Amino acid sequence: MSGTKSILVVSYMKNTLKTLVEQLNEIGLREHFEIDGCTVEDLDHSMIGKYSLVLISSNIVYTMVKPFIHEKTPFLITRRTINYAKIRQLLEIPKGTKVYLVSDHKHSAEETIGILKETGIELELFPFYPQEIPNDDITVAITPGEPQFVPKTVTKTINIGSRLIDISTLVEIFNYFNISPFSSKTHLSARYIQSLVYLSQELSDEIFRSNLLQNSLESIVQNIEDAVIVYNNDNEVEVYNKTASDYLNLTHRDEKHNMETLDPAYYQAMRNLAVGQENFVEINGTTFYMRKKRIFIDEQIYSTLVIFRKAEDYQKIEHDYRFKAKQRNLLARYRFDDIKTVSVAMVEMIKIASKLAKSDSTILILGETGTGKEVMAQAIHHESPRKFEPFIGVNFAAISESLMESELFGYEPGSFTGARKSGHIGMFEQAHLGSVFLDEIGDASNVIQNRLLRVLQERQIMRVGGDRVIPLDVRVIAATNKDLNRLIEEGIFRQDLYYRLNVLPLKLLPLRERKKDIVLLINLFSKEFQEKLGRGPLIFTKEALQLCESYHWPGNVRELRNVVEYAAHICNDKVYKEDLPIGDNHFPDIRSEGSHEVELQWIKNDLTEKGFISEALLMLQYLNSDEVISAGRSSMLSHLNGEGFLLSDQQLRYRQKLLHDHGLILIERGRRGSQIAEKGKKFIDMLTKSKC
Numbered sequence: 099m100s101g102t103k104s105i106l107v108v109s110y111m112k113n114t115l116k117t118l119v120e121q122l123n124e125i126g127l128r129e130h131f132e133i134d135g136c137t138v139e140d141l142d143h144s145m146i147g148k149y150s151l152v153l154i155s156s157n158i159v160y161t162m163v164k165p166f167i168h169e170k171t172p173f174l175i176t177r178r179t180i181n182y183a184k185i186r187q188l189l190e191i192p193k194g195t196k197v198y199l200v201s202d203h204k205h206s207a208e209e210t211i212g213i214l215k216e217t218g219i220e221l222e223l224f225p226f227y228p229q230e231i232p233n234d235d236i237t238v239a240i241t242p243g244e245p246q247f248v249p250k251t252v253t254k255t256i257n258i259g260s261r262l263i264d265i266s267t268l269v270e271i272f273n274y275f276n277i278s279p280f281s282s283k284t285h286l287s288a289r290y291i292q293s294l295v296y297l298s299q300e301l302s303d304e305i306f307r308s309n310l311l312q313n314s315l316e317s318i319v320q321n322i323e324d325a326v327i328v329y330n331n332d333n334e335v336e337v338y339n340k341t342a343s344d345y346l347n348l349t350h351r352d353e354k355h356n357m358e359t360l361d362p363a364y365y366q367a368m369r370n371l372a373v374g375q376e377n378f379v380e381i382n383g384t385t386f387y388m389r390k391k392r393i394f395i396d397e398q399i400y401s402t403l404v405i406f407r408k409a410e411d412y413q414k415i416e417h418d419y420r421f422k423a424k425q426r427n428l429l430a431r432y433r434f435d436d437i438k439t440v441s442v443a444m445v446e447m448i449k450i451a452s453k454l455a456k457s458d459s460t461i462l463i464l465g466e467t468g469t470g471k472e473v474m475a476q477a478i479h480h481e482s483p484r485k486f487e488p489f490i491g492v493n494f495a496a497i498s499e500s501l502m503e504s505e506l507f508g509y510e511p512g513s514f515t516g517a518r519k520s521g522h523i524g525m526f527e528q529a530h531l532g533s534v535f536l537d538e539i540g541d542a543s544n545v546i547q548n549r550l551l552r553v554l555q556e557r558q559i560m561r562v563g564g565d566r567v568i569p570l571d572v573r574v575i576a577a578t579n580k581d582l583n584r585l586i587e588e589g590i591f592r593q594d595l596y597y598r599l600n601v602l603p604l605k606l607l608p609l610r611e612r613k614k615d616i617v618l619l620i621n622l623f624s625k626e627f628q629e630k631l632g633r634g635p636l637i638f639t640k641e642a643l644q645l646c647e648s649y650h651w652p653g654n655v656r657e658l659r660n661v662v663e664y665a666a667h668i669c670n671d672k673v674y675k676e677d678l679p680i681g682d683n684h685f686p687d688i689r690s691e692g693s694h695e696v697e698l699q700w701i702k703n704d705l706t707e708k709g710f711i712s713e714a715l716l717m718l719q720y721l722n723s724d725e726v727i728s729a730g731r732s733s734m735l736s737h738l739n740g741e742g743f744l745l746s747d748q749q750l751r752y753r754q755k756l757l758h759d760h761g762l763i764l765i766e767r768g769r770r771g772s773q774i775a776e777k778g779k780k781f782i783d784m785l786t787k788s789k790c
Contacts, residue, residue: 103275106145107135108163109155111202113243117260118155118176125268130277138162146171151274153267158203161621164637165672174270178261180213180242187256188219191238198226200241200248200255210242210261229440229618231448324407327368328393333357336401345406368404378409385409430476430489430533437473438622441612447604454602455481460554462539462599463577465606468656471577472537474606479533484573487532490525494546495538495752496709501744502546509562526559526570533573539599540580540591541748547592554598574599590748609651609658616646616658623659627666636666638673645675653759664700698777698784701760710753713743717753718762718782721774730771 107122109115119135127133136145138159146152146166152173154160160175167173191197199214201207207225214223224236232249239252243260319326325342329335335355338348346360357365367379367388376389388406392399434448454461455478463471472491479489497505508524526534536542542550553559558569576599585591609616620643624636638646651657661680665673679697705711720737721729729737731750738745745753754772757763762778765771 103130103151104132104134104149105151105153105271106149107133107153107155108138108141108159109135110138110159110162111244111260112137114155114260117243118153118263121262127268127271130272130275141166151271153263153271156206156209158205161635161637164635165639172274174267174274176267177264178209179264180210180217181259181262185214185217185219185258188214188221188240188258191221191256193220194222195238196222196224196236198232198236198239198249198252199223200226200239201244202247203227204230206242213261214240229438229445231434231445231452322405323411324405327404328401329357329404330401331399371404373402379406430479430485432473432476433480434477437470437477438615438618439612440614440618441607443607444612444615447607451478451604452481454478454604456483457602458483458573460574460576460599460601462601462603463575463606464603465577465579466608466652466654467579468651468654469579469606469608470655471579471606472535474604475533475535475537475575475577478575479535479573482533482573484532488529489533489535490529491535491537492525493537493709494541495749502543503549504562506546507549507559507561510564524559524561526553526572527568529572531571533575536574536576538578538580538752539576540578540582540585541746541752542591543746544592547595551592551595551598554595609654613647617643619655619658620646620662623662624666627663631666633666634671636662636669636673637671638665639675642673642675642678645678645680649680651680660700660704664697667700698781701762701781702785704760705756708756710756713738713745713753714757714762715782715785716741716743717757718774718778721763721772722779722782734772 105122105127107115107118109118115135115137119133122128122133131150134149141163143166146168150172152163152167152171154163154173154175156178157175160173199207199211201210204225204227207227211223211225214221223240224233226232226239226247226249228247232251234251237251237253239248239255241248241255241257243257245255245257248255319337319339322339323341325345326337326339327335327342327346328337333356335348335357338346338355342348346364348355357368361382363381367381367386368390371377371379371388371390373390373392376387379386379388385408386406387409388404391403393401393403434452437444437448439445439448451474461475461478463474465471465474475491476489479485492506494502504522504524506524506526508522508527536550553570554574557571558567560567582591582596582600586593586596620638624638628634628636646658646661653660657680661678664679665677669677702711705714716738717734720734731747731754734754735745735747735750738750754763754765757778758765758772760777762775762781764773764775
């Protein structure tokens with residue numbers, strides 16, 4: 099297409115592509131340019147170079163197209179707006195109705211919601227996209243040309259058509275080719291505005307200007323929790339919200355009110371407060387925090403704004419903040435919305451989990467390491483009737499056996515040497531009325547299993563050193579990555595405890611059984627570390643993605659996140675398969691001292707996050723000592739016990755496996771036990787230097 103001005107339009111969906119190409123033709127761009135289009139799926143490297151300009155439909159599509167774009171390829175990412183000619187039906191929906199905005203991606207749905215809100219559409223809009231779980235209560239949906247994604251629970255769908263290219267992008271196209279967009283030959287503005295004529299015929303200027311502005315202001319004022327009142331220079335009240343009306347007894351909204359007719363105590367307090375001042379004032383025995391401002395228009399005083407609120411409300415906010423800050427570890431952070439997936443099996447599993455959450459019965463979550471058992475447990479708590487109560491999590495692989503009993507059940511004052519004088523409330527008591535999450539339950543010792551069985555049977559506990567029974571109302575969620583049936587056969591886990599826990603079983607899928615989620619999760623984690631590290635976009639090449647999709651991911655989602663974090667540290671804009679620490683690349687050749695340090699820091703972060711960094715350092719230092727060539731578990735346990743870490747054999751195995759997986763130690767069969775690897779020695783040096 100040399101010698102001809104040509105444009106290639108690229109989008110994700112075919113219907114979007116059709117709409118954009120038709121729009122460009124309708125407003126006359128075909129008189130100046132040759133216009134072609136293709137979807138991301140049909141794009142190849144040879145195609146891009148043939149065109150003078152590539153027009154990309156959105157930022158999301160740009161991340162997909164970027165690997166195909168050469169350094170010198172000119173492109174524009176379009177700004178999009180809704181097709182105003184098709185929104186008349188939206189105005190017929192009652193204000194405040196809950197409505198889905200359905201699109202192919204969450205970002206696209208939220209972007210369209212923003213445009214509709216700016217337009218003044220007063221609906222309660224919720225984004226809906228393929229991996230979202232529908233709410234049966236929402237029966238109306240709006241979609242910009244993507245009705246195929248509308249959930250079956252919706253009974254009324256309004257298709258406003260695919261979003262159009264905004265005039266600002268059209269002007270950019272003409273400017274790029276050095277053509278005036280407003281000349282008599284192009285008539286761009288006239289042709290663009292012509293596409294909005296239908297809307298202007300249907301809707302009056304009053305809706306778009308006066309009403310929308312007034313409604314927006316009214317909505318903002320009414321949603322402020324403080325009392326708000328605005329009066330003009332004649333002392334006439336112009337604006338007030340419900341909170342102010344409750345204090346000032348302004349019952350008739352259609353009636354004109356004058357400040358002088360208000361409760362004298364409130365009027366005097368407002369009048370006496372200096373302009374621009376914020377102060378505490380006493381009104382009828384109640385202390386208020388009051389602020390007063392002038393409103394200027396064209397440098398003239400137009401009106402006066404007074405905002406006030408009970409002082410005790412601010413004290414309550416401060417108290418709540420301090421309480422929540424103190425109790426932050428007692429709150430569940432994750433919801434089902436935080437579990438990102440496009441896997442049909444995962445969506446069905448989440449639906450089942452959502453149903454189980456409504457019950458008070460004990461749930462047993464089964465899943466390999468890294469599948470997100472704690473995320474699922476928190477989401478279940480958030481969906482349960484106990485969601486406003488505490489969520490307490492305890493990891494049986496992270497706490498030594500000697501401390502576990504007192505941590506779980508608490509202790510009375512003076513129960514043992516080193517105990518607090520005031521005693522200690524255990525995790526079960528802290529979780530009263532809420533949920534307790536027993537993670538890695540397969541690592542619980544026999545003593546703890548006996549105590550747990552009694553708690554599950556009786557729903558009551560007795561503190562260590564105590565003589566009174568404490569009743570409990572708590573929902574138990576347990577999780578393990580171990581085969582509990584095998585542990586029962588080996589005599590390690592109590593069968594009666596297993597049946598008490600396995601009331602509502604929920605099995606999480608490993609990542610290798612939800613392959614479609616791999617690219618989705620890579621994109622999410624890439625964006626996370628891009629923002630966290632303040633770096634540019636991270637693009638995985640086709641070969642790198644293929645390697646990720648073919649890999650078996652023994653560490654599941656946690657391992658995938660670690661791999662993306664590693665790539666975010668060592669790679670520039672592109673990630674090649676040779677960069678990835680998986681499969682035959684585990685770990686890739688270290689090409690510089692800097693990248694080696696990054697890898698060790700990554701391992702440190704992982705062990706710190708799991709709570710094992712102290713034990714890991716002791717184990718490595720023991721194996722690195724001159725008198726130890728290799729060590730079996732018994733000698734390692736003896737050494738850790740002497741340093742104050744009382745671990746069970748099962749807990750030690752877990753920590754050894756972590757160190758081995760990170761390449762810090764070598765575990766040999768038979769009596770030779772464990773040996774420190776070269777990487778383990780360098781890891782010790784790094785930790786020692788960081789403490790200096």
